[in-house]
Amino acid sequence: MRWQGREQSKNVEDRRGERSRGGMLRTGGGLGIGALLIAALIFILGGDPSGFLSQAQRAPAPQQEQPRRSGEQYVGTEQEEALADIAGVVLKETEEVWGEIFPKQLGRNYSPARLVLFEEQIASACGMAGSATGPFYCPGDNKIYLDVDFYEQLKRKFGAPGDFAFAYVVAHEVGHHVQNQLGYTNYVHERKGRVSQSEYNDLSVRLELQADFLAGVWAHHTYKNTDLIEDDDFVEAMRAAEAIGDDNIQRKTTGYVRPETFTHGTSEQRIRWFRKGLETGDIAQGDTFNARRL
DSSP states (O other): OOOTTOOOOSOEEEOTTOEESSOOBOSTTOBOTHHHHHHHHHHHTTOOHHHHHGGGTTSOOOOOEEOOOTTOOOOOOHHHHHHHHHHHHHHHHHHHHHHHHIIIIISSOOOOOEEEEOSSEEEETTEEEEGGGOSEEETTTTEEEEOTTHHHIIIIISOOOSHHHHHHHHHHHHHHHHHHHHTHHHHHHTTTTTSOHHHHHHHHHHHHHHHHHHHHHHHHHHHHHOSSSOTTHHHHHHHHHHHTSHHHHHHHHTSSOOGGGOSSOOHHHHHHHHHHHHHHOOGGGOOGGGOSOO
């Protein structure tokens, strides 16, 4: 991926180096550090921690951020800085693609997401989250939260290294932002508690597969209109999609697979929907909620 020297998005908040006071996810009466452990467990089992965290949206925003001292700037390792640059470049490219697709295909304007870089833990409108939660999108503040250390998990834990594998993850989270603007996020979250757990899991899978599709749509147009993506990069994206499929994660972490608990989709499904977006570039082809075959 030719990311060096490219323009980065201005919608990046670099909050690495900040420390959050406390460590609680506040939902009504307030939850302790166990909330972070639950979110981490959801992630490890292939679940979507953003759905769990979003339950805190109605809680008052805590005063938890301790800003850097004046003139102080976080400086990470060479790899951390490179990954931060990649994330900024990818975010910029998503803004270009969706900023063009929305008016042409949907007849409306696109409102970009903001990307928050953090380390260890962070407070969002969806509550507190830690690095173990993995990258997530919070619909409460329209922000994507990313600890660049996730790259090491992607490489070592899931066996999916590479710049474009990391870029795919960012594009997937932007896909959730697109879904939020189109009403799909609310459609799913409003059914929490109104349908059975298995039915809700199915809706969650459809939401996640659509985000994979949207990441593919982004890759289609970026590959077509820029020289950012190289031919070999798609192999990295497919490898990442396969690695973080529910079946693959469950098999590695528990030794067995429970399809009724899937919330993201199988490796095969994630690859197929990403590829469909990549091949068509047409947002209308990604209606996973009415698809007969996932």
